[in-house]
Amino acid sequence: MTATAITPGFARALPRHVPLRQTVSDSLVMARRALVKMRRTPEQLIDVTVQPVIFTVMFTYIFGGAIAGDVASYLPAFIPGILAQTVLTGASAAGTTLREDMDKGVFDRFASLPIARIAPLAGALLGDIVRYLIATTITFAMGFLMGWRPEGGVVGVTAAAVLVIAVAWALSWIFALVGVTAKSARGVQGISFLILFPLTFLSNAFVPVDTMPGWLQGFVDVNPVSHVITAVRDLCNAGTFGTDGWLALLGAVTVVAVFAPLTVAKYRRHAR
Template sequence: MTTATIASGRSRELRNHVSLGQSVANSFTMAYRGLLKIKRTPEQLIDVTVQPIIFTLMFTYIFGGAISGDIAGYLPIIIPGILAQTVITTSVVTGVQLREDMDKGVFDRFKSMPIARISPLAGALLADTVRYFIATTLTFVMGYIMGWRAGGGITGLIFAGLLVMACAWAISWIFAFFGVVARSASSVQGISFLILFPLTFLSNAFVPVDTMPSWLQGFVNVNPVSHLITAVRELTNNGAVTSDLWLALLGSAVVVAIFAPLTVRAYMRKA
């Protein structure tokens, strides 16, 4: 038996006996590693910094007059829609970066370290919440610059932001699963956007549901993203908590309950 094999066996044994507290600490360390990657390559933040600005300007000035008659009347509709679309789209990065780390051999290096086996995966999911926060903040700021004022006050804004971030984190488990099982980062991205485009564009994000064909309204009304956007609109514009908020949280819980075990199981086979 070689020295490398013995060292690998000892490392695996140590990782199998890591305490819960150490697992949490290792996960936050891996999250910090993810933030350092952003610091060294700030272009990774282009999607969460440029997209909210471009999408808000583009959709507002294209659809505002046709749907609401003017820009001011459309902003309370479009800002929550842009927020949900931008933050949820950002969650794709979780799976893509996981796959890239695996392809580059980074996770092979982690196997030789006496850390919790789950910490690289948990750290990646934690680090991406910073991206969600940036996208949420910029969307609200852009809306304010364009003249939107949240009738729900600062409390409504905070709870709406937290709701969107929580739902995006839940959805990121789907893309983390693809990141673990897919063969390349490009395939993760392709599969992810095939899922995201129907969910975000076939929703009530940009236009009222009653303007759509009846056959399409059925899908839009059951689309969980539509419930999320409606909940955000009520929180930001009226400061109201509606049933859509609980439906959005329930949908997020179902996603986590299904994909978290699948992702962890697939990840542990490779870790």
């Protein structure tokens, strides 16, 4: 070991609480851990790499002709739709990852360290932003390869990417709550899918809303995902940001305001 003696327990001056600055830096360290883990277990990234490639191509050629007459005219409406679906699928994994992590011994160590209680949670969700970024880039690239030429230009597409990632991060708190609440990782996955599918499919992602029955249109119109998709379409195809953009952001803020405190409270009870 080392020659230097250990400072005795009684001789130490100790802060009583975690300062805010440390809360932020602890969370960033935990985000860093999430990134190192991604590098070590690249198979975790299948849902944001392989899946967008396959789904984008598959759905374009299946639905394109039927819905828009031909593939080229379907892409402007479809790419934003599949983007939202892909990124949200990526977000839905947040709960499962968190649950698996919490079941491991390493979370015991985090709980015994003098760090902010929220850091392991916040860090994991922050690290996920990289996953959303990968999914977004690949989906846009696939659209471009198939002939999509967004009128909104680089600025519009970039803004759309930022919007969709921000909303995905917000919605990931819903899945995080499932993650800290459910008993097993398998349970988390099941519940996450039950939330994910209505959110993404009961929207304007794939087909025009006016083809749906009236009662369904009612849900589709209040679904924040629909507003995100419309906003992304506006940004990509016209470079404009309108009511739907604001509604999407409002929805995102509301979700965070409701689900983040619930998740943290639930997690603290576990991590205490």
